[in-house]
Amino acid sequence: MQLFSFCIAFFWFFGTESLHWVQMSGLPDDIPFFDEPDAPRQPSGIAARAMQARSAPPYLNGLNPEQRLAVETTEGPVLVLAGAGTGKTRVLTSRIAHILSLGKAWPSQILAVTFTNKAAREMKERIGVLVGGAVEGMPWLGTFHSIGVKLLRRHAELVGLRSDFTILDTDDVIRLIKQIIQAEGLDDKRWPAKQFALMIDGWKNKGLGPSEIAEGDARSFANGKGRELYTAYQNRLKTLNACDFGDLLCHPIRMFRAYPDILKEYHAKFRYILVDEYQDTNTAQYMWLRLIAQGSKNVCCVGDDDQSIYGWRGAEVDNILRFEKDFPGAVVIRLERNYRSTAHILGTASHLISHNEGRLGKTLFTDAPNPEDAKVNVHAGWDSEEEARAVGEEIEQAQRKGHNLNDIAILVRASFQMREFEDRFVTLGLNYRVVGGPRFYERMEIRDALAYFRVVAQGSDDLALERIINNPKRGLGEAAIRQVHDYARAKDIGMLDAAADLVETEELKPKPRSALREVVENFRRWQSQIDSVPHTELAEKILDESGYTAMWQADRSAEAPGRLENLKELIRSMEEYESLRSFLEHVALVMDAEQNENLDAVNIMTLHSAKGLEFETVILPGWEEGLFPHQRALDEGGRSGLEEERRLAYVGLTRAKKNLHIWFVSNRRIHGLWQSTIPSRFLEELPEAHVEVIAGGDSYGGYGGRGGYGQSRFDRADPFENSYSTPGWQRAQQNRSDATRNNWGSRSGARVERIGYGETDSGHGAGRGSVKGRMIDGELVAKSVSETPSNFDVGDRVFHIKFGNGNVSSIEGNKLTIDFDKAGQKRVLDSFVKGI
DNA sequence: CAGTGTCTGCTTTTT
DNA sequence: GCAGACACTG
Numbered sequence: 058m059q060l061f062s063f064c065i066a067f068f069w070f071f072g073t074e075s076l077h078w079v080q081m082s083g084l085p086d087d088i089p090f091f092d093e094p095d096a097p098r099q100p101s102g103i104a105a106r107a108m109q110a111r112s113a114p115p116y117l118n119g120l121n122p123e124q125r126l127a128v129e130t131t132e133g134p135v136l137v138l139a140g141a142g143t144g145k146t147r148v149l150t151s152r153i154a155h156i157l158s159l160g161k162a163w164p165s166q167i168l169a170v171t172f173t174n175k176a177a178r179e180m181k182e183r184i185g186v187l188v189g190g191a192v193e194g195m196p197w198l199g200t201f202h203s204i205g206v207k208l209l210r211r212h213a214e215l216v217g218l219r220s221d222f223t224i225l226d227t228d229d230v231i232r233l234i235k236q237i238i239q240a241e242g243l244d245d246k247r248w249p250a251k252q253f254a255l256m257i258d259g260w261k262n263k264g265l266g267p268s269e270i271a272e273g274d275a276r277s278f279a280n281g282k283g284r285e286l287y288t289a290y291q292n293r294l295k296t297l298n299a300c301d302f303g304d305l306l307c308h309p310i311r312m313f314r315a316y317p318d319i320l321k322e323y324h325a326k327f328r329y330i331l332v333d334e335y336q337d338t339n340t341a342q343y344m345w346l347r348l349i350a351q352g353s354k355n356v357c358c359v360g361d362d363d364q365s366i367y368g369w370r371g372a373e374v375d376n377i378l379r380f381e382k383d384f385p386g387a388v389v390i391r392l393e394r395n396y397r398s399t400a401h402i403l404g405t406a407s408h409l410i411s412h413n414e415g416r417l418g419k420t421l422f423t424d425a426p427n428p429e430d431a432k433v434n435v436h437a438g439w440d441s442e443e444e445a446r447a448v449g450e451e452i453e454q455a456q457r458k459g460h461n462l463n464d465i466a467i468l469v470r471a472s473f474q475m476r477e478f479e480d481r482f483v484t485l486g487l488n489y490r491v492v493g494g495p496r497f498y499e500r501m502e503i504r505d506a507l508a509y510f511r512v513v514a515q516g517s518d519d520l521a522l523e524r525i526i527n528n529p530k531r532g533l534g535e536a537a538i539r540q541v542h543d544y545a546r547a548k549d550i551g552m553l554d555a556a557a558d559l560v561e562t563e564e565l566k567p568k569p570r571s572a573l574r575e576v577v578e579n580f581r582r583w584q585s586q587i588d589s590v591p592h593t594e595l596a597e598k599i600l601d602e603s604g605y606t607a608m609w610q611a612d613r614s615a616e617a618p619g620r621l622e623n624l625k626e627l628i629r630s631m632e633e634y635e636s637l638r639s640f641l642e643h644v645a646l647v648m649d650a651e652q653n654e655n656l657d658a659v660n661i662m663t664l665h666s667a668k669g670l671e672f673e674t675v676i677l678p679g680w681e682e683g684l685f686p687h688q689r690a691l692d693e694g695g696r697s698g699l700e701e702e703r704r705l706a707y708v709g710l711t712r713a714k715k716n717l718h719i720w721f722v723s724n725r726r727i728h729g730l731w732q733s734t735i736p737s738r739f740l741e742e743l744p745e746a747h748v749e750v751i752a753g754g755d756s757y758g759g760y761g762g763r764g765g766y767g768q769s770r771f772d773r774a775d776p777f778e779n780s781y782s783t784p785g786w787q788r789a790q791q792n793r794s795d796a797t798r799n800n801w802g803s804r805s806g807a808r809v810e811r812i813g814y815g816e817t818d819s820g821h822g823a824g825r826g827s828v829k830g831r832m833i834d835g836e837l838v839a840k841s842v843s844e845t846p847s848n849f850d851v852g853d854r855v856f857h858i859k860f861g862n863g864n865v866s867s868i869e870g871n872k873l874t875i876d877f878d879k880a881g882q883k884r885v886l887d888s889f890v891k892g893i
Numbered sequence: 894c895a896g897t898g899t900c901t902g903c904t905t906t907t908t
Numbered sequence: 909g910c911a912g913a914c915a916c917t918g
Contacts, residue, residue: 472904
């Protein structure tokens with residue numbers, strides 16, 4: 058491990074412009090921290106005089122008064138409400154630099170928590186710049202999970218683990234749960250492992266162990282066996298010496314509660330605590346923080362309640378709203394001076410978010426309004442094809458004017474929207490990158506390779522072994538694996554050991570027996586080489602000798618070369634680590650890979666993955682009811698669901714620095730069917746003063762640019778006015794529940810208002826059961842709709858608002874396939890056509 | 894035991 | 909409309 062903290066003397070040096078860190082002795086962080094020296098003394102003598110003589114240290118220059126207050130209020134609880142683009146990270150990093158330079162704490166006495174590895178990495182880098190490179194001196198800067206791992210490795214035995222426990226990812230967890238469900242004699246079709254994994258995740262997000270979950274929740278799965286299964290799962294994890302992600306938070310909480318003396322040591326240790334993105338903390342993280350923060354009261358949480366968009370995965374906005382109660386005497390500092398966006402963009406975003414209730418309230422402003430700035434553009438389009446076409450044209454135009462594609466982002470609500478843009482950009486030959494797609498370490502071949510490595514590093518990692526025992530195919534089918542599995546269970550040993558035993562007996566059929574023997578011998582050999590062969594070399598050997606590489610070389614499919622390339626990349630990336638084991642540790646927690654930033658390309662991503670980023674030009678397509686706000690958010694989350702969608706819109710708007718384009722269309726293909734849509738209610742919530750309505754591209758006003766047939770409200774001169782600022786739009790709002798019933802099939806308006814509200818605010822987990830009920834209900838509704846025989850017959854002449862005239866060529870329930878005279882063959886719902 | 898047809902279901906995502 | 913999961917067959 059490279060976790061050496063440097064003992065740093067905090068002297069100001071005469072006349073130096075930046076901070077100088079004097080590295081004294083290398084004090085490994087792993088030595089018991091309670092032996093650490095007290096916090097460094099305040100500088101005295103020459104150093105103190107030098108400090109007084111100086112003007113403000115460089116990291117304070119250029120901070121605005123609020124930022125500076127947030128940096129300098131080091132003592133006591135502080136909540137920094139940092140609006141989008143107000144210099145949040147700058148405050149956090151400067152604050153750390155400030156604490157260090159005043160000599161208030163050693164680097165190892167500061168606990169700084171983030172949510173993502175990316176945020177942690179950025180923070181490390183930026184502190185590095187401020188303090189001149191002593192970043193390793195911050196051993197406790199990391200994600201909640203990575204700090205959790207660190208705590209657990211030290212105290213594993215207190216929660217019933219060994220310190221070399223493995224961390225399971227979602228895939229492993231689901232397979233494990235499936236086994237448990239089957240072992241209980243339950244039907245794993247009726248009770249999907251995936252669903253139960255989500256429930257467990259939900260419980261762990263709340264910090265609940267098997268004995269603490271609500272009776273109703275426990276009963277809602279597998280005929281009341283929920284609690285039993287959860288207990289069995291936890292026991293199984295213990296025997297496997299493994300943790301899931303939730304445990305990385307829950308185990309430390311349990312440990313701190315059970316061993317107050319250990320908690321005390323950490324109280325003494327952490328003098329300053331900082332938390333980034335506080336609005337995203339879930340209950341477990343909150344409990345964790347509360348326990349640790351009982352020591353030093355110097356807790357600084359930074360966040361923005363208006364950007365809380367992860368309620369559905371357990372985040373509690375309440376944590377940030379409650380801060381002042383939780384930490385009496387807290388200083389609340391608002392950062393509202395925005396350095397990112399134009400006044401029009403800020404005005405638009407502020408006006409939109411003001412429609413939410415239950416916020417702490419901030420209004421962003423800019424010091425640098427510029428009359429030249431463009432207003433926010435709202436575009437109306439016919440359908441998603443036109444949307445993609447027009448956006449493509451607009452981007453090409455911007456490119457011709459010399460804009461970088463890298464500065465442009467398309468932010469969508471749901472990933473299916475990306476496809477249309479991708480298709481269009483491919484035909485245009487426009488570079489694009491999809492941010493946040495399947496990540497490197499989640500690719501099948503990478504996970505397979507890692508499974509091999511895991512078994513070599515940890516012979517008892519049964520989940521990993523099961524993944525690759527018959528991959529490449531060795532003729533070890535379900536039957537043979539079951540035999541090994543059962544034997545291992547019976548003897549309470551690992552599967553690899555069980556396999557080793559079994560091949561010595563006559564129990565297996567000859568073919569599987571020799572195949573299994575080879576597997577065992579291979580792993581035994583690799584295991585024996587773990588200390589003698591360099592780990593990158595060993596990794597290559599494993600993949601070659603197991604036949605895994607050969608399998609992909611023999612594969613003639615289009616992806617095979619890419620997969621081999623990925624495997625090479627994996628081996629290459631291992632070079633940075635000291636050993637196979639330290640590499641695996643890294644991989645378990647840091648599941649992300651770098652993007653190619655050298656390529657100039659348009660960024661396409663979801664609104665969620667855009668949080669924290671900024672772009673010169675932002676395009677927000679698909680602002681239609683049902684898509685954004687998403688129907689399911691409304692169905693399952695009721696009012697709070699709508700507010701979260703609005704915050705998501707706010708996040709989208711505030712990503713833009715200069716140009717912001719919002720799109721809505723009147724026809725979109727959803728689940729393969731063309732459906733009419735109505736503009737998002739969020740459009741109505743934008744302030745007219747900052748918005749300009751653009752009448753589509755040149756194809757606007759007619760279908761596919763060929764124009765002419767079909768009339769709709771968007772045919773008029775000013776679609777914006779006519780569509781949502783007028784009595785007509787108001788009427789549409791009132792009729793929304795009817796419209797959505799037609800437009801969105803089974804997930805629909807009227808029914809939802811009856812069932813959906815009030816009970817699911819707590820997010821998934823608890824909500825799941827009731828959601829399921831609703832889905833079944835929805836299915837029934839959908840069926841009754843589709844079983845209603847259509848009023849049309851094959852051969853009927855019909856008219857469709859988008860496609861014009863055509864003949865019905867076939868009918869399935871209420872779904873018609875129609876040969877249109879001009880638009881070709883399409884499948885549409887019968888409610889969208891009229892007989893003529 | 895592995896390949897081919899049929900059925901299902903369909904937001905957002907980190908660790 | 910399409911991907912992923914599952915059931916059936918050689």
